[in-house]
Structure formats: structure tokens, C-alpha cells
Amino acid sequence: MFSVIIxxxxxxxxxxxxxESVFAQTYNDFELIIVDDxxxxxxxxxxxxxxxxxxxxxxxxxxxxxxxxxxxxxRNNGVKQxxxxxxxxxxxxxxxxxxxxxEMSMLIELYANAGIYSSSYFKVKDGNYTPANIGVESGxxxxxxxxxxxxxRTMYQPVWTGSVIVKKTLFSELQGFKPALKLGEDFDLWVRxxxxxxVVFLNKPLAYYNQDVEQENRAIGDKLYQPEEHMLFSDYSxxxxxxxxxxxxxxxxxxxxxxxxxxxxxxNNVKAVLxxxxxxxxxxxxxxxxxxxxxLVVKFWFGIIKLASRLKRYIILIIDNGxxxxxxE
Numbered sequence: 001m002f003s004v005i006i007x008x009x010x011x012x013x014x015x016x017x018x019x020e021s022v023f024a025q026t027y028n029d030f031e032l033i034i035v036d037d038x039x040x041x042x043x044x045x046x047x048x049x050x051x052x053x054x055x056x057x058x059x060x061x062x063x064x065x066x067x068x069x070x071x072x073x074x075r076n077n078g079v080k081q082x083x084x085x086x087x088x089x090x091x092x093x094x095x096x097x098x099x100x101x102x103e104m105s106m107l108i109e110l111y112a113n114a115g116i117y118s119s120s121y122f123k124v125k126d127g128n129y130t131p132a133n134i135g136v137e138s139g140x141x142x143x144x145x146x147x148x149x150x151x152x153r154t155m156y157q158p159v160w161t162g163s164v165i166v167k168k169t170l171f172s173e174l175q176g177f178k179p180a181l182k183l184g185e186d187f188d189l190w191v192r193x194x195x196x197x198x199v200v201f202l203n204k205p206l207a208y209y210n211q212d213v214e215q216e217n218r219a220i221g222d223k224l225y226q227p228e229e230h231m232l233f234s235d236y237s238x239x240x241x242x243x244x245x246x247x248x249x250x251x252x253x254x255x256x257x258x259x260x261x262x263x264x265x266x267x268n269n270v271k272a273v274l275x276x277x278x279x280x281x282x283x284x285x286x287x288x289x290x291x292x293x294x295x296l297v298v299k300f301w302f303g304i305i306k307l308a309s310r311l312k313r314y315i316i317l318i319i320d321n322g323x324x325x326x327x328x329e
Contacts (some may be wrong), residue, residue: 002030003082004090004100005169007074008047009037014210016050021095023054027102030088032061035078038068043092068299071186072177079171086165093210094162100206104165107202109144114144115197116190117165118158131205132156142202146217146242147194150201152251159199161186163207166193195239214270219234224260225271250277254286261290262299
């Protein structure tokens, strides 16, 4: 029933746990497709080692090797190899609860005409597991949601790549992930699906979003992307008539464009997006950042915030390791 797609790029320390979580599923009607995107570390060796350890038959696993082309191309190529009707995505540094596929199969039975099926998830940070604060109403268990309103309510993704299922025919119809996008490629696809089909959500955390990965191996970090690589610079004019989408996109843009504005990078593209913002619909702080305070003042302010955040993490690390305490001689 499910084709599980794992894109792999330099994730040797993490891929074992991801694979083990797939083969620990209580629901067994699936295949696993691992797309190695030109890894420069020993990721593939780790993959083959864990598959031997688990004694997995070749029929259930496909390994696709390609030159480095990015996560969008890797996922798209994985889907091209898929033989089942539903596609599940799992990144190489994340993992699933053992009941994930079973619970999602039941969700599909209940809502056969939906375009997206998603569950809640845990955010893993500094070894702590925090349930995602999805913006559904209190007591909500499962059902169709307004993707845009739900996302905007708490700014936690109700559809996160590691906890989502889509129909293969629908994925192909919309031509999958846009190859040029390196950040927000998932959001871009979910938007295109949500505009046409119902989004079904199970309010139960069944996946684990690992944020303890080294910064250089994460798409979200300090890196600034070219306009064609970032979904915030994409043309969504055809969706602007949808007020829920528009509010969510503006909220994401006001937050996500700040590093570019401060660094004066892609500034013409940033200004083009800012011209479309309905400023009255958003907090005053963004008008201060973008329209009132000098750029250098904003840069200095966020530099202080960043330094304070790093200092806080350093202090926590010291305390956790007991470095403030020493035994008396």
C-alpha cells in the first residue's frame, strides 16, 4: 500500500534509526526506497549494514544512487520508482512511531478522497521531545482541516514532511516537488495540493522531527538562498484570492525574509514581496523592523538576540554536564 521514500545525503549518524523505525512498523504492506543524493560520507555503507543486520529482503528495498541534485529531485526520483498507491516521506535523520503506517492506513480508509494525510509529531531538540503545538481546536482528534488557518494559528506545520502521506497519482499530476527549490519545497507542494483537495489530520504524534542535527546538515539554518531556491520568492499570485493562504504566506514572509533584509541579500526580491504585504494584518514589530528602524539598528538588535540564545544554550550545556560543581577533596 505504501512506498516509503527516504532521501539521503551525508546522514550516516542518523540513517540507521530512520530505517529501523520503518521496519519496526506494525503495518507491513510497504516498500522502502532510499535515494542517495551523492553522499560524500559513508551513508550508503551504513544503509547496507543495517539492512544486512535486519535481514531485509531485496524485494522490499530499493536503493537509488544519483549525483547530488538536491532533496526535491531525490524525492521525485524516489516516487518514480514507487510501485504502491500511497507515498510516505521520511527524511534520513527523522523516525516514526511503530504504529505510524497502521494509523495512517485507517485514516485513508475513513477519508478516501483526501489529498493529504498527516499526523502530529514530536519536535526533538537537545534530547527533549515536545509535541508539536498544532493549531487545531481543543479536543480535535481527526478530520479535515483548513491547512492555511491551522498553520497560521500557531505557526507549527500541521503537514510536516516526515508525517505526511500523499497519493502517487496526485503527486504525479502536480509534478511533485519543484527541483529548483531547496527551502520550502514541501510547503510549496502542500499548498498546491491543499488548494484542490481536502487535508486530513490525525491529532496524535506519531513521528519525530529531529532538530539535533548538525547545523551544516540542515536546510534551515544560517544559510541564505538564491531567490529561485527559496519558496518565499516564488510566484503565488494565482492563490492570492484565498485570504487564508495570503495571511499565512505573509506571516511566513515577514519572519523568513528578515535574515535577507538584514544581510541586504536578494534585496530587490525582498522589497517586491514586502510591497504586497497588508501591514495592518500583522504585528507592529514587523513595521518597526522593515519600515521604521534603520537596517543597522535591526541588525544590531538581532545580533544581540542571537548571542543571548547561544549563551543560554552554552550555560544549559554546562549545567547539564555538572561543570559548576566539583567534589570536595
